[in-house]
Amino acid sequence: MRVVTDLLPxxxxxxxxxxxxxxxxxxxxxxxxxxxxxxxxxxxxxxxxGPATLYRRFPTKQALVTEAFTEQMRACHTIVDEGLADPDPWRGFRQVIERTCELHAHNRGFTEAFMSTFPDAMDFAAEREYTLNAIAKLAHRAKDTGHLRPDFVLDDLILMLMANRGIHATSTTVRVAASRRFAALVIQAFQTSPTHAPLPPVARLATAAHA
Amino acid sequence: MRVVTDLLPxxxxxxxxxxxxxxxxxxxxxxxxxxxxxxxxxxxxxxxxGPATLYRRFPTKQALVTEAFTEQMRACHTIVDEGLADPDPWRGFRQVIERTCELHAHNRGFTEAFMSTFPDAMDFAAEREYTLNAIAKLAHRAKDTGHLRPDFVLDDLILMLMANRGIHATSTTVRVAASRRFAALVIQAFQTSPTHAPLPPVARLATAAHA
DNA sequence: ACCCAAACGGACGGTGGCGTCCGTTAGCGT
DNA sequence: ACGCTAACGGACGCCACCGTCCGTTTGGGT
Structure with missing residues (x-):
């Protein structure tokens, strides 16, 4: 029996x-x-x-989404890499948050694709993992500088991303502006503070990020 | 011509x-x-x-939603009233945030109903207005105590509510836990801080809170 | 210039939600 | 106990989206 890929040019x-x-x-x-x-x-x-052509090229919406967003995934990659490369980890950390929020604010669909495991088994799982690991490393360094609060956990970042996607608005510009302010507030919250009361227990969201 | 209400028992x-x-x-x-x-x-x-019965009692989904959530609306009302009644405005403010986040985390649908003007012209508009006004007053007092950052605006609270609704999770308990932590972080962000860098400009969300 | 397979897109059958109609059931006032 | 009518719910037609089939067009190799 010949394999399908043999038949496809x-x-x-x-x-x-x-x-x-x-x-x-x-x-x-x-x-x-x-x-x-x-x-x-x-x-x-x-x-x-025609519909048929679309389905011929991308048999499933999954495939289309994956292909459509590789560019943004690369952008995500770049963002964390640059953050990681910053000699000041706390500044790197902040910029990762700011730029990530902005990226997501610009792209309604990307957020959905990135956050949820989607229907199931999104192809971004690996990329997502890489990104989160990089951020974890960055966060560790930022804590060492004393700027990032010690009780910060990676789930807080996911929490922040989930929260950021809740920001809807009719126009993109409004959404981006809102997202920017949101990022600033979040950074404020993550920053070490003389008055930080202990936070409530973390909720394990890492795998439960369903849409 | 007799009016419809005359015909209805x-x-x-x-x-x-x-x-x-x-x-x-x-x-x-x-x-x-x-x-x-x-x-x-x-x-x-x-x-x-039967479907017919449902439609007979509640001709539109609007009507059903409105009726179903009057209780929660009252709860919202109570929350802000109690916050307003607190002798310590900052504590009142914090509790409003905490309890509101929790209320919304418990009720996926209520958030949608409350946030969006919904399809359009949701009947909650008046209640919403009252609630927001009360919070504005509370925020003003909290600023006077010096605990709430001076550049806080009401849109920040809406921003926070929108963000809170972005927190999805499979189970209610996880969502509530996440929401609780989120509220704590948000309060941290709203608190006056020696290091508060100026925030990016506000985005006017008050009326643009579409779903 | 010719040919044929790759590529196209209109059209089809299937599913799921919507809101309504109408023949049947059963509460309640006499 | 009876009858009138409020109230019921199964069934209908409508529309949007889905994924596929198949007759037609067209790129590109000879």
């Missing part, structure tokens, strides 16, 4: 390739502004493509 | 009244655990009632 015809790009563009635009719940057909329409 | 038959209660119970339970997006028929099924 490894190079797309020019028109097919063109359509693929248009589909991805449409998907990115719609995911960003409307979230992941846009109907597949809506994406197809925006891409000036 | 002002007293329900006993079985009708019974069904009405069962519908409300089912609605409250489902709204709390699943959010407002539960299908009407699902509510009907849980109430052991």
């Amino acid at each position: 490894h190079t797309l015809r020019s028109d097919a390739l063109d359509n693929r790009e248009r589909i991805l563009d449409a998907a990115r635009a719609l995911f960003a502004s409307e979230g992941l719940n846009v109907p597949m057909r809506e994406i197809a329409r925006h891409a000036r493509v | 002002h007293t329900l038959r006993s079985d009708a009244l019974d069904n009405r209660e069962r519908i409300l119970d089912a609605a409250r339970a489902l709204f709390a655990s699943e959010g407002l997006n539960v299908p009407m028929r699902e509510i009907a099924r849980h109430a052991r009632v």
Whole structure:
């Protein structure tokens, strides 16, 4: 029995390739502004493509989402890497928060994709893991400088990300502005303070981040 | 022409009244655990009632939601009143935040109903207004004590509420725990601090709180 | 220039939620 | 005990979205 991949050509015809790009563009635009719940057909329409073509290129919405957001995943990657590279860990930490919040505020759909394990078994799991590990390391260093409160845990960051996605607004600009202020407040909360009363116990969200 | 209300009997038959209660119970339970997006028929099924009966009592989902959440609205009311009554405004303010977060964490649907103007023209608008005004007054007093940061604005509280609703979790207990910790962090952020860097400009969310 | 497989998209059947109609049941006043 | 009518709920038609089939078009190799 021949395997399926044997039957599929490894190079797309020019028109097919063109359509693929248009589909991805449409998907990115719609995911960003409307979230992941846009109907597949809506994406197809925006891409000036029939439904069948869309399904031919991306058999499942998963596949489309994954492909559409690789760029943003890379951006996430870059953000934490740069934060990690900063000689001042506390400043790096703050910037990671600020830039991550902004990234998510710009992209409604990306947040959904990143936060939830999605339907299930999102392909971002590995990336997500890498990112969180990097942040954990950064947080450790930031604690050593005495700027990050000692009782901070990684789940607090997830908590913050979940909270950030709760910020809806009609226009992107408003949402981004709100997100920026939110990030500033969060940083304030994470900062070591002479008056920090003990925090309530952590809730283990790391794996329970369902949508 | 006789008005509709003339034709409707002002007293329900006993079985009708019974069904009405069962519908409300089912609605409250489902709204709390699943959010407002539960299908009407699902509510009907849980109430052991035909769809027609549900629609007869509550012609629109709006009506059902409004009726189902009057209790919680009263709770909200009580929370801010008690906060306002506290001789220590800052403690009152903190408790309003804590208790509000907890209330919302317990009730997925209530948050949606309260935050968004919903489809449009939710009947809670008036209550919402009252609540926000009360909190504004409380915040003013808390600032006077020097505990609440001077650059706090009411939109920050809305921001916090929106953020709180972003906290999803499979189980209620986890969500409540997370929400509690979140509230504590938020209070930390709102507290006057020797190190408070100026916050980014506010985003006017008050009216743009769409779902 | 020709051909054929890759690629296309309109059209189809299936599912699930919606709101309403109407024939049947049963509360309650006499 | 009876009858009238409020109240019931199964069943209907509607619409949106889903994923696939299949007859037609077209890129690109010979």
